[in-house]
Amino acid sequence: MVVLKAASPPVPSVNKINNGTIKPLITPSPSSFINLDQGDPEVFRSYWRKKSEECTVVINGEDLMSYLSDTSNVCWFMLPELREAIQRLHRVVGNASAGMDKHIVVGTGSTQLFQAALFALSPSDSPIPINVVAASPYYSEYKDEVEILRSGLYRWGGDAREYDKNEEYIEVVTAPNNPCGSIRRAVANCEGEGRVIHDLAYYWPQYTPITQQYDHDLMLFTFSKCTGHAGSRIGWAIVKDIEVARKMTRFIHMSSIGVSKESQTRVAKIIGVICDSYQEIGSSLDPDELFFEYSRRKLRERWEKLRAVVDKSNLFSLAKYSKAYCTFTNHTSESYPAFAWMKCKGSIEDCESYLRNLKVLVRGGKRFGVDQKYARVSLLSGDDVFNEFLTRISNATRNRE
């Protein structure tokens, strides 16, 4: 049974609506709700404003008209320049092996690819659906995405740590994890044969040290979290087995006959600008000119401010992340996850409700399969929304003293 309460449309942080167009919240007033529920990545926008022209794409009337892109490739709707850009980006960052021995499948965000992966990894001839498991706290949307159509191919199997059936299963490993930022590996421990989807949406240098080049069977990435271009809806899978890549492509064919070429061409362009800045000019540039340096600094500053406020507070606690050597930056550093996974202290039992009383919308622990003392707070908003959030929890701390 699909619960539609999560169907409510996202609520932006807005002051007013003009002519049907949302005016983003510039200076939130103390009486307005601020939305830190979704992870809409506003935090990197100022970087892209500086790089505005360098990243410009121009698309003429007759461009990009065909369904087809490259029928010599398994993923026949993927533009060759996007495939090459993705391969280049992974070479530059060193976070995943995406060489010529791998198959890349583009999707309408990694959300579509997650479902394509479920389809591809599910046995087609089994009378019962395969169980899909993830260790809690798990990404809040996996369960709904698995259950929405009541598929006979797969079903939600709950927390991977508690899975003990003697049946085949698919485990989703999110690393770094959404919501809690920890580095994960497969944990399901049972006699059934497991297949693993590695969701690496946040395995980029601004969020976490790059400690190794992953080389898993099926890895998912999304441009939304890599650069903040969520509106483009571009994700990609790196797949070892050509039959899996073929089935994923088949799913996307059936689901949407391919993926927007306008988005594909723009993403290829922006990836090119990022890689050029590292490869052609390198570290002689002002670090703020380099995307991952800029974005890591932004997130580090936010985490430092947030920890200072939380440390003074008698209300919340935050996880600590151990330091690690990053092969991309050649420095040892902490993780600066995209979300704060906050736990209420003392008598506060429901973190989401507590923050809602402060007019801060966040996502409560229950959606992630854990206690409601926890809540996930997006750190990807615009500066003013983030600062208003700090002000509200500081004030709440004072009021409680």
Add this chain to the structure above:
Amino acid sequence: MVVLKAASPPVPSVNKINNGTIKPLITPSPSSFINLDQGDPEVFRSYWRKKSEECTVVINGEDLMSYLSDTSNVCWFMLPELREAIQRLHRVVGNASAGMDKHIVVGTGSTQLFQAALFALSPSDSPIPINVVAASPYYSEYKDEVEILRSGLYRWGGDAREYDKNEEYIEVVTAPNNPCGSIRRAVANCEGEGRVIHDLAYYWPQYTPITQQYDHDLMLFTFSKCTGHAGSRIGWAIVKDIEVARKMTRFIHMSSIGVSKESQTRVAKIIGVICDSYQEIGSSLDPDELFFEYSRRKLRERWEKLRAVVDKSNLFSLAKYSKAYCTFTNHTSESYPAFAWMKCKGSIEDCESYLRNLKVLVRGGKRFGVDQKYARVSLLSGDDVFNEFLTRISNATRNRE
């Protein structure tokens, strides 16, 4: 059970492959396969080449970054300018009622919207899946799209004319019909309650006379067939019931968290260029400057050439379409469908195989739920591919005499 034989990637008409990039077939040699299986809409490209600059969109680095577009709208990921462009286009053409009392939901092509509609129209609390039916010959992909995930919400119920269960059902009505071009209405005749999806992908003036402004509960359109911009993957649904629109939006949220904004902004621009040419300058222009006049002339010429060749042939027959008054052109005219629905004559039992021997790839009748004496042939290819097709059936006619 999903049959994966249809999973083979599309085969373009190609002469050679350079550096991973497909070089479109300009002059097909008699020994090369020509692909008239898919309906890749190359036929209108020369028009858009003429309008190249007028339709240009420029997208800068910081544009279109958010997941959100207009949270005051049910379809919160749809750009307001796209909604307005779609409403304007339907006012100009007069083919469907899309006023302010309707809800518009954008999708990654009408393929995604078809699945969103199945989700929205299926009872969420029924222990058995609802039957999805369509009158044969029906669009070859409906069955696979319904069956691919073995949903517990809906299942394929076969030919609408033969449906006689006393159960709720969803009927898909494709008008004009793909593959056969005929105008359809709902035909299922049983005691169960029916809900109807009207797939109006081809209800545009180049394909058929616009005889009325449709005002059905749920109507699907796709930009791919309207203008030929298939690579953009933009479709839209016009929906009367806000709860249905909300559930469709929920499905697209779960399926892909929205729809490419780059494609949305480009489609809004191109629709604006079409509407401007009709509204600001009107009929004083060279008819070839007006998109629907140009595209109807192209298809009319193809149909005239095809009928001339088929009439001389002892191999095939084609359906006749009755004339009708078109409220858009203010003239009485024939239909010029996007596909020819060809029937083999005499001893030829398998039209697809017969044409494959002529190195012409088409889609056989069985995929559409009917006899293999029929096959669907795309008339949307480039000029040279179309002319080569005529040459091959002319030669086959001569060889058989």
